[in-house]
Amino acid sequence: MSRGDELLAGYEEEVETVWREMTPRSRQLCERAERFTPGGALRSHSTGTYLAYCDRVDGSYMYDVDGNRYLDLIVGMTSIIGHNHPKVAQAIQAQIPKGLVTFMPDEGWDVLAEMMCNRVPSVEKVWPAFGGSQAFMWAIRAARAHTGRDKILKIWGGYHGTYDDAFVMTPDGSPGLPKNTMDNILFTSWNDKEGTEKIIRENKDQLAAVITEGVQTGGTIPPKDGYLTFLREQTDKYGIVLIFDEIVNFWLDHGGTGALYDVKPDLCVYGKGIGGGLPMGLVGGNSEIMKLFSQNETFRIAAIAAHQGDPVTVAASTACLNIMTPEEIARINTNGEYLADGIRGVLNDVGIRGLVIGHGNHQSVHLTTADQVTDPISYLLNANTPGLKETLALFRRSLINKGVITLEAMMALRVSTPLTTSEIDTSLDAMRETYTEIHPILKELAPDLIA
Numbered sequence: 001m002s003r004g005d006e007l008l009a010g011y012e013e014e015v016e017t018v019w020r021e022m023t024p025r026s027r028q029l030c031e032r033a034e035r036f037t038p039g040g041a042l043r044s045h046s047t048g049t050y051l052a053y054c055d056r057v058d059g060s061y062m063y064d065v066d067g068n069r070y071l072d073l074i075v076g077m078t079s080i081i082g083h084n085h086p087k088v089a090q091a092i093q094a095q096i097p098k099g100l101v102t103f104m105p106d107e108g109w110d111v112l113a114e115m116m117c118n119r120v121p122s123v124e125k126v127w128p129a130f131g132g133s134q135a136f137m138w139a140i141r142a143a144r145a146h147t148g149r150d151k152i153l154k155i156w157g158g159y160h161g162t163y164d165d166a167f168v169m170t171p172d173g174s175p176g177l178p179k180n181t182m183d184n185i186l187f188t189s190w191n192d193k194e195g196t197e198k199i200i201r202e203n204k205d206q207l208a209a210v211i212t213e214g215v216q217t218g219g220t221i222p223p224k225d226g227y228l229t230f231l232r233e234q235t236d237k238y239g240i241v242l243i244f245d246e247i248v249n250f251w252l253d254h255g256g257t258g259a260l261y262d263v264k265p266d267l268c269v270y271g272k273g274i275g276g277g278l279p280m281g282l283v284g285g286n287s288e289i290m291k292l293f294s295q296n297e298t299f300r301i302a303a304i305a306a307h308q309g310d311p312v313t314v315a316a317s318t319a320c321l322n323i324m325t326p327e328e329i330a331r332i333n334t335n336g337e338y339l340a341d342g343i344r345g346v347l348n349d350v351g352i353r354g355l356v357i358g359h360g361n362h363q364s365v366h367l368t369t370a371d372q373v374t375d376p377i378s379y380l381l382n383a384n385t386p387g388l389k390e391t392l393a394l395f396r397r398s399l400i401n402k403g404v405i406t407l408e409a410m411m412a413l414r415v416s417t418p419l420t421t422s423e424i425d426t427s428l429d430a431m432r433e434t435y436t437e438i439h440p441i442l443k444e445l446a447p448d449l450i451a
C-alpha cells in the first residue's frame with residue numbers, strides 16, 4: 001500500500017467512525033430499507049456509506065432522524081427557494097379544500113401560463129407536464145413532428161432526464177433502451193464550435209433538434225465565445241429546433257438562461273424547482289411549434305396526462321415564480337459569487353489548486369491545474385481520476401459530518417434564497433477545515449494539485 005493509500009484508508013476510518021456515532025437511527029433505517037426497496041434507501045447516491053434519513057426540512061436546513069442539522073447546498077439541485085417556503089405552503093393550503101384534481105379548466109393554470117409567457121422572452125405558449133423527463137419527452141416529440149426528422153444532437157455529458165432519447169449518454173446506450181435508440185442520437189462537445197458546425201451540417205436533413213442547457217450543470221460550465229448564439233444561428237440555418245433545458249438553470253436569470261445569454265430557443269423545458277417543491281414540468285416555446293400541443297388541431301402530438309396542470313402543483317409553482325423576482329435572483333447571484341470567492345480564498349490559503357466556476361447562484365469547484373474548464377467531459381474525467389475521486393468522496397463525507405451537505409466533488413453548489421451570508425461563512429469554515437484534512441492525502445495522491 002502506498003503512503004497515499006494508507007492516509008486515505010486512515011481518513012476513511014476516521015470519517016466513518018464519526019458518521020456512525022452521529023447517525024445510529026439512520027443506519028438502522030437504511031438496513032431495513034434494503035428489504036423492500038431495490039438498492040435500499042431511496043436516493044442512495046454514491047456516498048460510500050449509508051445515508052442520513054430525513055426527519056424534516058426547513059429553509060436552508062435539513063434535519064435527520066438522529067437530530068443532526070445540515071446546511072443544504074444542493075437543495076434538490078434546484079429548489080432555489082429552499083425548503084418549505086411559507087408562501088408556497090400557504091398557496092398549497094389555500095388550494096387543498098378547493099380540490100386536488102379537477103378535470104375542469106381552472107384559472108390557476110391560466111395565471112401561471114401568462115406569468116411564464118411574460119417572463120421568458122422566447123416563450124409565447126406553455127404546456128404543463130409533471131416533471132422534467134416527461135416535459136422533455138414531449139418537447140422532443142414536438143420537434144420531430146415539426147420538422148418531420150428524427151435525429152437529436154446532444155452535448156456530451158449533458159443530462160436531460162430519463163426519457164429514452166433524452167437520456168442516452170454514451171454510444172453504448174443503456175440497459176433497457178432499444179438498441180436502435182442510438183441511430184437517432186448524435187453528440188457534440190460543449191463550446192466546440194468547429195466540431196458542432198460540422199456535425200450539424202453533415203446531418204442537417206435528419207436533425208430534428210439540438211438539445212442543450214444554457215450553462216452545463218455538470219461542472220456548471222458557462223458557454224464560451226458566444227456558443228449559444230452560434231447554436232441559434234446554426235439551427236436557424238437548417239430549420240432545426242433549438243431546445244434549452246432550463247430544468248436546473250432557469251433561476252440564473254429572471255427569464256432563464258435564454259434571457260441571460262440573449263438567445264431565443266424554439267422550445268424550453270422546465271421542471272424541478274419550478275414547482276416550489278411539488279413535481280411540476282413545463283414545455284414553453286414559440287406559438288408555431290406549441291400549436292402541436294393544441295387539442296384543437298388535427299396534426300398534434302400526444303402530450304396529455306391525467307394529472308397535468310393539477311391545481312395544487314400549479315398554485316405552488318405560481319407562488320414560487322412570485323418569490324423569484326429579479327431582485328431576489330440578483331441577491332442570490334451575489335451570494336453565490338460570495339460563496340465562490342470564499343472557496344477561492346480557502347483553496348488559496350490551504351494551498352490546493354482549483355477553479356471555482358459557474359454563474360451567480362450556481363457554482364462548481366474543480367480541483368485542477370488547468371486555467372479553464374470548458375466542457376463537462378474533461379471535468380468528469382478529471383473528477384474521476386483515481387485517488388482524486390476517492391479523496392473528494394471522503395471530503396464530502398467529512399463535510400457532511402460537519403453539517404454541510406454538497407454534491408460529489410463540490411459540483412453544482414446551489415445558493416438558495418433562505419441561505420444567509422453568515423450561513424455561507426459557516427460552510428466556508430467547514431470547507432477550510434476539510435480541505436486542510438485532505439491536503440496531506442492530495443500531496444501523496446495528486447501532488448500536482450498542491451500549490
Ligand SMILES: Cc1ncc(COP(=O)(O)O)c(C=O)c1O
Nearest residue numbers: 131132133159160161247248271
Ligand atoms: C438538467 C436536467 N434536466 C432534466 C432533468 C430531469 O428532470 P426530472 O428528474 O424531473 O425528470 C434533470 C433532473 O435531474 C436535470 O438535472
